Amino acid sequence: MEGDEIMTKATIEEKQYLVRFKADKESHLKITDQSICLENCPDKPCTYFCPGEVYKFEGNRIQVGYEGCHECGSCRIGCPQNNIEWKYPKGGHGVIFQLA
Amino acid sequence: MPEKFDVIVVGAGPAGTSCAYQCAKNGLKVLQIERGEYPGAKNVMGGVLYKQQLEEIIPEFWKEAPIERPIVEQRMWLLDEESAMTLGFKGRAWANEASYNNFTILRAKFDQWFARKAQELGVTLINETVVEECLVENGKVIGVRTDRPEGEVLADVVVLADGVNSLLAKQLGFHQDIEPAQVALTVMEVLKLPAETINERFNIEDGQGCTIEMFGDSTKGHLGTAFLYTNKESLNIGVGATLSSIVKEKIKPYELLEYVKNHPIVKPLIQGAEEAEYLAHLIPEGGYHAIPKLVGDGVIVAGDAAQLVNGIHREGSNMAMKSGSYAAEAILLAKQKGRFTEEVLAIYREKVYESFIGQDLKKYKDATETLENHPQYLKEYIPMMNRAARAFFTVDGTSKREKQKGIFNMFMERGKIRTVQDMYRAWKVMK
Structure with missing residues (x-):
């Protein structure tokens, strides 16, 4: 980047690194039916609107990086196929906001 | 036999704690259940808390609450790519204790303080516990089942203050699926900056704060807003847009945040600040039409779970607290009557709709x-x-x-x- 580029933490990885997560062993997010993502969902909007970039389309399936989930609920409401089983992580697990 | 309380409050945000506080103050046995490690661990807001509704609960709370800065100036920017039309109000009165209007707060700290105040009055708070469902018997909510072993607890009334997603209100059939156009997905960062630098850049003094709301190019013209608020030694900068427009326009929220941070009108204010935390949250923006069923037999819905947010005026936590207060009043009345039916608790619904909450949401119902x-x-x-x-x-x-x-x-x-x-x-x- 140029010398006058002031903001350093511009990538999602750098942003997520600022957040404390206590990941559960099991995912609280589940794709109900992977074939729907593959066959019926050309845009796969979860792969861009999720603020933690939890969803990645790799090797013909959606990979769910639940460990970096902010639990905002966007995917629950925004998945056009209603194909995400969404619940809260077990008590005490998941994101732990420390400031705001 | 599961333990029984007078009231179970699900969630330790502004609505839940407001209700728990006032129930305990009036002698009720209250259990408050929070899924985070501590109250505030899951909670996010831009940062503006209005004074009035909390002062009605705890007079002069600002003397002990962890507030950041009383706001003395509110600016509004209509942003184009390289310019801004600006409008605002700055008033000395807002800097005086007697006439404070609002404050910036950091929720992780603030929510813990507020919940502690309720605990001091006798509320039992259990953290790190998810309420998985309401226990329903003959159409009446009689308690909750948590994710703890033998995790059933009973109560005369369960207050659902479980936030925007309110899976529990959904379980009870109080609302339909929330539509992407009814929520704003908001991402935010806390940026550390020395107090003197903040004071200079925003033309304020210690003990004074400034808020800036940005419309237009801050969301590249999509429906939403960006904001920049001053804390004591940090800034909150965030941007949100309706989830529907984010999906439709294929926006990556964190990239939009970077766009705002690098906007030529914004950048000089945050230059050199250090990112300290990144947060995402949904704001209920469905307004009047999105308000779910608010009461049932043995159950009340409050705060974000009831979608009580005025997006036009960035009011939410104050409405949450007020709805929590009304919930407590309804519960106390029900206790007096010895009946916790929908018919008795309906006074809560009436109060919400008749107050500024219902009236303001109605005013902007189609906005x-x-x-x-x-x-x-x-x-x-x-x-x-x-x-x-x-x-x-x-x-x-x-x-x-x-x-x-x-x-x-x-x-x-x-x-x-x-x-x-x-x-x-x-x-x-x-x-």
Whole structure:
């Protein structure tokens, strides 16, 4: 980047690194039916609107990086196929906001 | 046999704690259940807390609560790509204790403080516990099942203050699926900056704060807003847009945040600040039409779970607290009568709808939808207003009357009737 580029933490990885997560062993997010993502969902909007970039389309399936989930609920409401089983992580697990 | 309480409050945010506090203050046995490691661990807001509704619960709370800065100036920016039309209000009165209006707060700290105040009055708070469902018997909510072993607890009333997603209200069939146009996905960062630098850049003093709301290019013209708020030694900067527009326009929220941070009008204010935390949250923006069923036998819904947010005026935590207060009043009345039926608790619903909460949400009931369906307000008019202002204020030998004529023609280029319709529509949904 140029010398006058002031903001350093511009990538999602750098942003997520600022957040404390206590990941559960099991995912609280589940794709109900992977074939729907593959066959019926050309845009796969979860792969861009999720603020933690939890969803990645790799090797013909959606990979769910639940460990970096902010639990905002966007995917629950925004998945056009209603194909995400969404619940809260077990008590005490998941994101732990420390400031705001 | 599961333990029984008078009241179970699900969630330790502003609505839940407000209700728990006032129930305990009046002698009820209250259990408050929070899924985070501590109250606030899961909670996010831009940062503005209005004074009035909390002062009614805890007089002069600011003397002990972890507030950041009392706000003395509110600015509004209509942003174009390289310019801004600005409007604002700054008043000395807001800097005086007797007439504070609002404060910036950091929720992780603030929510813990508020919950502790409720605990001091006898509320039993259990953290790190998810309420998985309401226990229902003959159509009446009689308690909850948590994710703890033998995790059933009973109560006369269960208060659902479980936030915007309110899976529990959904379980009870109190609301349909929330639509992507009814929520704003908001991402935010806390940026550390020394107090002196903040004071200089925002033209304020210690113990004074400033808020900036940005419309237009801050969301690249999509329906939403960005904000920049001053804390004591940090700034909160965030941007949110309706989930529907984020999906439709294929926006990556964190990239939009970077866009705002690097906007030429914004950048000088945050230059050199260090990112300390990144947060995402949904804001209920469905307004009046999205309010779910608020009471049932043995159950009340409050705060974000009840979708009580006025997006136009960034009011949410105050409405949450007020709804929590009304919930407590209804529960106390029910206790007196010894009946916790929907019929008795319905007083809660009446109070919510009759108060400023219901009235303000009703006032703007069609605003979000209108702006969503008519993107020209943010996409076309804001850039036009910027061009008009620049043209009008630039001295270049053209007479003022000529300039006025040029600006008038610019607005009318869209078609006289269309422009007049747009103005009328805007007036109608905001009036």
